[in-house]
Amino acid sequence: MFFKKSQLAISLAFTLGLVGCGGDDKASVAEPVAESVVVNADPVKVDPVEVNTISLTGKVIDGYVSGAIVWLDIDGNGIFDEQTEPSVVSEESGNYSFNFTEEQALCVPYSTMYVDVPVGAIDEDLGEVTQAYQMSFPPSIEALTDEDIRNISPLTTVIWEQLSLQLQKSGNNNLSCDALRENIELLANLQSEITNVMQNLVAHYNLSTEQIYSDFIATNDSEAYDRAQAIVKGxxxxxxxxxxxxxxxPDAEEVRAVIYQDTAKDAEYGFENAWYRDKVIFAGTEFFHEQVKLKNTDELDKIDFILTQLQSIDTPWGEESLNGKLRVRDDVYINVDRTYRCSSIENVSFEKSNVRYSVDNTSPSVNFPTADECVSTNLDIPFERGFSISYTESGSFYQTDFAFREENADFQTLSDWVNVKDKAADLDTQDLVTVLAAMPYKFDDETSIDASFWRKYKTTDNVRIIKTIEGQWFRETRREDGTTLYECGENGVDWGPCE
Incomplete structure (x- = not known):
């Protein structure tokens, strides 16, 4: 969302096609060039050639911050490249101004804008900055015009933090300008996520969308200002x-750190005005996620309680031709009495004849006094087992998930496929294919299987239909504006609003 300098927003029609969005900030300001041509030996001056530029102004706000570097992340990697990504420095009252070339302007709607606030920058409310930090403004998916204003503050930063977390979950993080412009489906997904994140933040902070994007210092909005001051500490x-x-x-593909307050977590864990920290690391075949409660406002570098730790490792498994993969995940969770429970989940999967088959085994939870002591039991006797089959047919993607516990008849099915880490040479994948292929996994199959849980998915273009063991049907329709229509039913034919 942009704020306009006038009530009438003038749309800018771009007709350049799919051109690259590179170019450094030096190229963003047109320099007149005088050329001479010779006609009948007499030099004739030609008028200077000017490059059309599109301006964008705004403020860097904590208090107003001068001396901060504002830059556009065109390649979507979160790292400032001075050679290819335009930048400016904020001035008095936090003002900054870009003059983008038309090519660069094409990328503004699809790129995150970052502000690097270095030590020595000036916060007009608090004085000289003594601890560096970064703020951001998320992609807007709206074409840039000369009327647009971007105020970058802790509030807009929270939008991007939440949005990037959702994109990471869906596997669409670190999207470049070109990747978004050329993929309508990704754009629709991003627009939907922006809508969802904004709705959640409005409810969470009890601030309107206009307050979140505004210059809350100029409007004397003390509520938004106080929220921003708390956020900037994190x-x-x-x-x-x-x-x-x-x-x-140093070799991790992605490292994420977020420090924040959350009233919902306070209620869940029994804390009051607590600070939380999320740490996420993707490093090759390894993934690590940790969520902790920090000591207090003055000790945001000290852990009070570990709340959750999830760690997984992916390794090749079985026949290489079947693209076999084994994922083992160890989970640690805090209990109400501040002890910890831990468990392990293994997932082995492979693909045959364009069908993906997988088996999940979850160990029973085991309690320990501390998180450091928490060690999962082995998977020889799992608490829950799951079978999953996915495939594409007639332009639709299908997936069916079954889950079984000890009281279910199929809990002992494929009993050798448990604790499979060192069993690749001993297990015949054809046995698993035969068993899973005989299950009622087709979307329209009558599913009278003894399971603790099953769910079937069918995705066609922008519509996903889900049906469950409880006889419930759900339909999610991604609309052209990027929003999603949620409907419920009992037979897959008649649909209405969900309760």
Missing amino acids: LKAAYKFKQELDAQF
């Missing part, structure tokens, strides 16, 4: 912590 602590993680994991 931004500064998270920036410092992420730098430490980057040094610790």
